[in-house]
Structure formats: structure tokens, C-alpha cells
Amino acid sequence: MGVLSFLRATYDLDTLDTRFTNTSSTPYKTVIEARGDAAASKERAAKWKSQGQPSRWNTPEFYLYYFVLLLVIPYMFWVAYDASRPTDPKYKLYERLLRPGWIPGRKIDASDSQYNTFRSNIPYMAALLVLHPLLRRLYNAVVYPVKATGQGSRPTPEEADQRLNQRATFDFGFALVYLVALHGISAFKILLILYTNYQVATALPRKYVPAASWVFNIGILFANELCRGYKFGEMAALIAGPTVQNSVLDSGSTLVSWGRWLDSYGGLMGRWEILFNITVLRLMSFNLDYYWSLDRRSYSPVEKQIDPAALSERDRVSIPAQAKDFSFRNYVAYAIYAPLYLTGPVITFNDFISQQRYKAASIEPARTLRYAARFALCLLAMEIILHYDYVQAISKARPEWGRYTAAQLSVLSFFNLHLIWLKLLLPWRLFRLWALADGVDPPENMVRCVSDNWSTLAFWRSWHRSFYRWSLRYIYVPLGGSSFRTPRDAARSILTYVLVFTFVALWHDIQLRLLVWGWLVVFFMLPEMAAGFLFPKAKWEGRPTAYRMLCCLGAVVNIFMMMVANLVGFAVGVDGLENIIAGIFRDFSGFCFIISASMALFVGVQVMFEIRESEARRGINLKC
Structure with missing residues (x-):
């Protein structure tokens, strides 16, 4: 295989996740078996090609789009680079957030502590991935x-x-060692939480399990945040009594001294509570999968004439594990499964147990190697951007946004979102790569580049996809899903979305700006839903080009709204966004730039549409 062929295969959707090119109800084993049938493959390809629209890649319309993109994309990088040059008068304001880089003559933006921690630990995580x-x-x-x-x-x-x-058995033993190495003495706090949650699921009367599980796990999210990880020193001071607490702390009593001594053994990551949110999702998955399994104790794949060694992904998730599988050993092995413990992706308990019994057919050495190459290329892209475009350092240095031009403000905001996307993508892909190397295939979290999204609904499906799927299974569907057939159904559906995104925001962090982000996402979904109702595709079948242009205009508006929501939630907050908008529209040039940016986004959306049509011609529909 040549270099170009390898790169083409590396960026194929099947390399990213076989779930994208294969329906969830089709066992991947049948896909492998069908590879040698050339006639059947040609027949399927012809069928899929007839379902999609004719290709527009080689049309005059798209040649115009290519010309625009060849001008706009380099210009965007130049604007960000120009604002990041050491000769810029504003450089001194954020220089303290930069560190010496490995590219000669350039420093690296080290302002994001989350990525900086990940970056500094890459050698150790790579060693773990192999060992x-x-x-x-x-x-x-x-x-x-x-x-x-x-x-x-x-x-x-x-x-x-x-x-x-x-x-x-191996995962259980490794989990105990892993917890102690990561969190030191706090490993016992985590095991206590796990044991309590296990008792909630298995010891309470069945009818109380769902409500008790939600109350306990949401309570843990709040308690971990408010109690700052339950420091032994602080608990010792509390036991000493509020009237003498300050004096006890000052005098260094034996009890408090012991507490502080225990706290000093915090492991490699002493603040375990920050990383525990992802574990809460697994705890809820175990409890609810166990609760639902009680109704299907007699269900057996063999009795239903389903090959348990070649289950589809849908069957792995929906078919309950056997009664004996809901043991404390398996529960800890799942909740603290080393490759996915820190960041995910999230895999359900049923799916995990199924893959422990039978190795997923989708795990193939060649695909795993290509996935590793794709991760390495993404890491290289992140490093190059951080060396040349200091957009995060600029935003974290509390700048005077009025000193930047409208073009700089817009591009800095746009690039900020891309760096957020990359800093989340890299840990998720590294730990998923570790799981693949270990024989477990969890869902891919990032489906598309952040620039390849125009729909709020589709964006939510493709960003942190495993969390989206978890939310569907354990929150959205139990709440009744959504329907907009009647005003009453619409009101209930909107309430469902609000509840889902309120949990999502609180799960990320207990902060007002994230709640605002969650509610903004729901608010920005409404125009898209209304547009789909007012302009149904069936009524435009005779005018496909006009309908495509109309959808593209709506998509441009949607992109601006999604940028607003994500900047508020994950970058600059409400106040920062207000200052950025004020800076863009402070004079007529800002309005001119927004019009130009909208035209560029219009071109980008047309390319996004054609990418999805190309996928449809291959029989792929990601719904995002």
C-alpha cells in the first residue's frame, strides 16, 4: 500500500469507527465475510449510488467554491498568525502564558491547563497503551x-x-492498582462510592432502583464539587467541632495531622473528583442495565437463534447480561476499566460484558494501526496550531477586545472553538486507541470536524457521541423522546430537551455559564425544528437546487448560533461574548466583514452538503 492509499484509508469513516459505515443492526462479522464477494459488492455499490444525488464535485458551481476556499482558508490562518506575532503591541499581555516550543523560533500556547496536563503525560500514557x-x-x-x-x-x-x-479478573486487579497509583489514598473513597452505588442497584426493592440511582449519582456530582474531594484533613477538623475548628487547624492536633498526612498521599492525580464525572455515567449504566435485566431474565440469544459471538452493536447494547454477570467484580472491572476510566468514551455495561465474552469482529490490527496514525496526525495539527496561533492565550489574558479588528475577533473566536474540539478529541482518541489495542471497541466520540457541522441537532449527535448515545438510552428515551405532532407533544418534547441538556451541563461542571450553554443549545434547536416543519423537503422535490440554497442560508444562521452557544459554555463566557460582539459591530467595517464571513460560510456549507451526498452514494447516513 502506497503512502497516498494509506492516508486515504486512514481518513475513511470505516477506520474511524465501523459503526459509521455499518448499520447498528448488522453484525460486523457478516461485513467481513462479504468482503470476498465482488459481485455482491458491486451490486450494493450500484444500489447506493442510485439513492444519492449526482456528484457536483466536478461542476462549474463547485469550481467557484474551490476558488473561494483557496483564498479564505489561508487568509484565516494568516489573520490568527498576524494577531499572534511577537511584534504585535498586545503580545506582552499574554506572553506569560506561552512556553518554549519544539519548533525553532516559536513558543507554544500553554494557557490551557487541561491540554497541558494531557500533553505532558503523553509519554506515560503511550507506555501504558503498550504495557x-x-x-x-x-x-x-x-x-x-x-x-x-x-x-x-x-x-x-x-x-x-x-x-x-x-x-x-485481570481488569478487577488492575483497576485496584490503577486507582491507587492515580489517586493514592483517595482510591478508597472511590471504592466506597462504587460499593454504595452497587448496593443501591442490587439491594433496594426493584421499584426504587431507578429513582434512587439518579438521586445518589446526581448527589455525588454535587457532593464531589462542594466537598472538594472529601479531604481527610478537612473532615478531621469538622469532627473536632465548629467552635474549635480554626484553633484545631492552627494547633495541628493529632487528628488533623493524621488527616493531612493521609491527604499527602494523593497519587499522580490528587484531584480525583474532577475526573469522576465520567465514572458516574458508567455507574448509572450498570444500575439501569441491571434494573431492565430483571424483566428479561429468561432471554437468551441462543434461544432466539442469534449467534452470541456475532452480535450486532444494537444487540450487544440491548440484550441484557446474564444474572451472574452483575457481580461486584465485573462491576468494578467495568467502572474502572483502565483504558476508558479517565475520559471515556462511554460504553454500556451490557456491551462491555458482551465484548468480554466474545471479541468484537470490528477489532482488526490493520484498522487499529490506521486509527493510531490518524491520532498522530491530529496531535501534530494541534501542536502546529499552538505554536503559530495563540488564540487561547489571547482570550485567557482578559484582553481589551476593542483593540482587535472585526476580522481578528471573528477568526480568533472561530479558532478557539477548533482548539477546544482538538483538546477534547485527542484524549478521547488516545484512550479509545488503548481500548482497541486491549480488545474492546467503544464508540468513537468525535464523528466530524467542528467545521463540518451546520445543524444544532446533528452537532449534538456528533460531538461526544458516546455521551449522546448514553443520554438517549438512559434519559431521552425513558422520558418519552420527542414528537411535534401536536402543541402538547411539542411542549413535552421541549421540556425533555431542557431536562437532558440541564443534566448534560451539570454533568460537565456545576457552573452557571454551562447551564446557559445547555439552555442556549435547546433554544437554538427550535428555529431548526420550525424550519423543518415549515419547509418540508417533500414539497421541494421539483426544485432541488432552490431547496439546497434555502437550506444553506438557514445553515449559515445555525452556525453563528452554535458558535455563540459554545463560546459561552467553553471559551469566553457571557461577558466575553458580549465584548467580542461589541468589538465586531463597533463600526461599519464589522458589518462588511460579517457579510463576507457569511458568504464564506455559505460556500463551506455547500461543501458539507456534498460530503453527505458522497456518503449517501456509499450507503452511509450518519444523521449528522
């Missing part, structure tokens, strides 16, 4: 070997149970 799977293989070969009991290629139920026990 953890190797250690498992050594354990499997020496400590817990599994002997084949059947003659066929498909594992027998006994072999599958042995594989589950083998993997879960």
Missing part, C-alpha cells in the same frame, strides 16, 4: 490460561464464560 495489553497477554498465558473445549471456530458458551472470567 497494559502486553501485561494482559502475559497474565492470560501464565496465570489464567483458557483451554479450548470445542472443535469449531466459534467459542462455546463455556469458553466464552472462561474468557469473561479471565478478562474481568
